[in-house]
Each structure stands twice: as structure tokens, then as C-alpha cells.
């Protein structure tokens with residue numbers, strides 16, 4: 001295969017080197033294009049543009065493959081704990097028993113929030129969306145560590161890593177408790193990461209609460225399946241914001257905001273709204289499939305389609321399996337799961353979806369599991385954020401450690417008015 005691309009422009013030839021990745025994917029390196037030709041590339045939504053070289057996650061969208069640091073997601077979700085995967089993403093390899101114990105201890109020792117933070121939750125209306133609280137609280141957390149969040153100090157970066165992993169579940173649980181008028185349940189150091197979160201969410205001071213191990217494992221599997229996904233919208237946002245030199249808290253807070261969007265991590269909430277709408281509508285699934293195809297109809301099949309996967313999202317397959325298991329255990333059956341299954345079958349046999357390679361993505365079944373666990377629907381994007389957190393941190397640290405990193409500053413093509421003179425207001 002050729003090791004360079006040739007661009008002919010105004011009688012000039014620009015030779016651009018080809019970069020090849022571990023799995024054979026290739027890129028034309030246009031780093032010197034503008035300085036050599038005065039011309040830039042144009043790629044709205046960056047669908048054809050690589051923003052980084054990364055060693056963290058590999059996705060083969062055509063074949064539905066996802067791996068982290070070389071380990072297939074199917075093996076990690078079955079054999080690893082979430083903190084093990086977090087360590088793998090952040091430090092580059094699976095931890096030894098001692099390294100994992102130390103990492104777990106560091107995270108466990110930072111789960112408490114400063115008591116002053118509790119006033120923070122009282123400031124929000126009770127119906128505040130928990131993603132707004134999570135993004136605000138992530139930034140607010142940094143105000144307690146201003147002497148210890150220097151993005152260029154390795155020890156501060158390590159401390160910020162532990163603090164974010166440890167405290168965001170506590171923030172999420174506290175925001176939930178505030179929204180339902182219940183007292184906060186403090187983290188417990190004798191519980192595992194998933195058990196601790198479920199305990200903070202569902203325990204009440206009036207009685208003992210025992211975490212169901214099957215539910216905790218199903219929740220941990222969901223955390224693992226959301227852990228990282230290369231240069232998705234929110235991870236790219238974390239890198240973009242971090243490239244300005246700001247601390248990890250501010251960069252992650254920006255990632256939370258990006259993830260909130262209904263086209264990204266907010267889709268899991270939209271899927272349940274869509275399924276409930278179908279359930280209470282007189283129309284059948286067929287009608288909604290037709291609406292999803294209709295360009296004049298704003299209805300989209302939420303949880304379907306993906307910028308990269310042009311095959312079944314491997315995470316969706318794994319979550320679908322868990323959905324049937326958890327819902328059978330908790331609810332016996334769920335009409336929304338039946339509707340989702342019917343929708344999927346109809347769509348996968350519909351030319352419109354087949355031609356556009358539209359398959360269920362990570363958000364299509366995840367909300368059904370969260371809902372069966374009794375988690376409130378507006379918390380679903382928060383649960384996605386808790387899963388994605390180690391990925392954001394790993395992407396941010398890789399960006400910071402890359403000597404080639406520059407502040408991210410895309411160019412544009414200006415299409416506004418040509419030069420014109422100012423007009424005095426009485427002449428307009």
C-alpha cells in the first residue's frame with residue numbers, strides 16, 4: 001500500500017504522509033497542508049477526521065469490534081471489575097493484585113464530599129435535572145482542591161483522578177436523595193464501588209439495606225460497557241477543553257455537559273420516553289418505523305444508529321442479554337422490553353435501516369435495566385457519565401502526556417458578508 005497521498009492543487013502537488021494504526025486503519029496526515037498550500041480540509045462533524053493518535057480504545061465500526069488497550073470488551077465485561085477496567089484505561093495495562101488493591105484504596109479513601117458541599121445541593125430546585133447538578137458539582141468540587149489540581153503536576157493529576165472517580169458517584173447519589181427529599185446516605189468503605197453507589201442511592205437511615213449481588217453485578221457490567229469509546233463527542237470535548245491547560249475537573253465537567261445531549265448519552269433517557277410513548281399510543285410499532293423513515297417527521301428511533309458502528313454495537317448485544325436477565329429477576333416481564341424487541345426486529349428487517357446501517361446502540365437497552373432497578377429516568381445519563389468517567393480521565397491524561405499536544409483550535413471557511421463600511425445609525 002502507498003505510504004503517502006498526493007493532492008494536486010492549482011498546479012501544485014502536496015504529498016501527505018499516511019499514518020497507519022495498530023489494526024491497519026490509515027489516515028492522511030494533513031498537519032502541513034495549510035502551511036504548504038494555504039488550503040484547509042473541511043469535514044463538518046469530523047466524521048472523516050482523526051483528532052489524535054490514541055492507545056486506549058479501538059473500535060472497528062464495520063465489524064462491531066470494541067477493545068480497550070487490546071482486551072476485547074466481551075472479556076472485560078465478563079471477567080473484570082469496573083475499577084480494574086478504569087485502571088486499565090488510565091494506566092495502560094491490567095493491574096497486579098497489589099496495584100489494584102492500592103488503586104481501590106485510593107478511590108475508597110476519597111468518596112466523602114466536604115461537608116460544605118451539602119449546601120450546594122440545597123441550592124438547586126428539587127426537580128433540577130441531575131446532569132445539570134453533576135456538571136456544576138464537578139466544577140464546584142475543584143474549589144476545595146485549588147492547591148492540588150495543577151494539570152501539569154503528576155501528583156495533582158493522580159489525586160484528581162482518584163477524587164473524581166471516588167466523588168462523582170457520591171455527588172450523583174446525593175443529588176438523587178435531594179430530589180426525593182430523603183437524607184443523604186454516606187459512602188461506606190467496606191463496600192465495593194458498585195455496591196457503594198447502590199447503597200447510597202437506595203438505603204435509608206431507618207433500616208438496614210442489603211445490595212442484591214446480581215443487581216450490583218448487572219450495574220457494574222453497565223459501568224464497564226460505558227467506560228470509554230475513543231473520540232466520541234464527550235471525550236473529544238474533555239480533550240478539547242483540557243488542551244487549553246485547564247484542570248481535570250473543569251475538563252470532565254465539560255464532558256458531562258456534552259454527554260447530556262439527546263444525540264449522545266442523553267439518548268438512554270429518550271429511548272424510555274419513546275417506548276413509553278409507543279406503549280400509550282394507539283399506533284403500532286409499524287407506524288413508528290414508518291415515522292422514523294419520514295424525513296418530514298421529527299421522530300427518530302432513539303437508541304438506533306451510530307456515527308462509527310455500521311454493524312451491531314457490541315455493547316448493545318451484551319446489554320440486551322443483561323436486560324432480559326435482570327428484568328426477569330426484578331419484574332418478571334416488562335412491556336417496554338417487549339416493545340423494544342419488536343422495534344428492533346422490525347427495524348433490522350427494514351430496507352431504510354439496513355441501507356443506512358442503523359442498528360441498536362449502547363443506549364437502546366441500557367435504560368430498561370436502569371428502570372427495572374428503580375432508578376429514575378432522568379438519572380440515566382448520570383449513570384452513563386459514571387461509567388464514562390475513567391475513559392474521560394484516560395483520554396485527558398493521554399492528551400496531557402502527548403508532547404505533540406497543542407491547544408485545539410479548528411479553522412473555518414468564512415461565508416459571511418464581504419468587507420463593508422460602518423453605517424451611521426440614522427442612515428440604516
Ligand code: SDX
Pocket residue numbers: 228229231232233262263264265267292293299300301302303304305306307308356358361362363
Ligand atoms: C452514543 O460516538 C460515540 O461513540 C457515541 C456513543 C459513546 O459510547 O460515546 O456510542 C454513545 O452517543 C450512542 C448514540 C446515541 N444516540 C441516539 O441513539 C440518537 C439516535 N441516533 C441518531 O440521532 C444518529 O444515529 C446518531 C446521532 C447516533 C449518529 O448520527 P450521524 O452519524 O450524524 O448520522 P446521521 O444523523 O447523518 O444519519 C445518517 C442517516 C440519515 O438519513 P439520510 O439523511 O441518509 O436519509 O440515517 C438516518 C438519518 O436520518 N438516521 C436515523 C437514525 N439515525 C440516523 N433515522 C431514524 N432513526 C435514527 N435513530
